Amino acid sequence: MKFKIITRTVNTDNSVELVLFTPKEEVIVLGYILESFEGWFNYSTIDQRKQLFRVNIMKDFVSNADEILSFLKSWSPPKRNFY
Numbered sequence: 141m142k143f144k145i146i147t148r149t150v151n152t153d154n155s156v157e158l159v160l161f162t163p164k165e166e167v168i169v170l171g172y173i174l175e176s177f178e179g180w181f182n183y184s185t186i187d188q189r190k191q192l193f194r195v196n197i198m199k200d201f202v203s204n205a206d207e208i209l210s211f212l213k214s215w216s217p218p219k220r221n222f223y
Contacts, residue, residue: 141166141212146192154199158209159186162193169217180205 143166147159162170167185170193174181180201186192197205 141170141215141217143170143193143213145209154202156197156199156202156205158195158197160193160195162191164191166217167191167193170212173212177201177205177208 143160143162145158146161147157149157151157160170171183174183174195180198182196182198184194186194
């Protein structure tokens with residue numbers, strides 16, 4: 141996937157907040173993947189025009205989440221022709 145981590149902030153409760161630049165064509169896929177890890181992540185769109193995406197990682201899952209995000213950066217979803 142082609143997202144880029146713009147900022148990484150460790151909060152006072154040891155949770156982590158990321159701001160990602162995410163290409164429009166990958167926002168939905170990334171969102172579905174993050175949703176599948178129920179309770180690990182919260183995410184929202186900051187600015188659709190600038191393609192910025194906020195991801196909060198719960199403190200108990202930060203190291204696992206880092207591994208997941210690292211894998212996703214190196215993974216290319218298969219191209220699908222739906223039409």
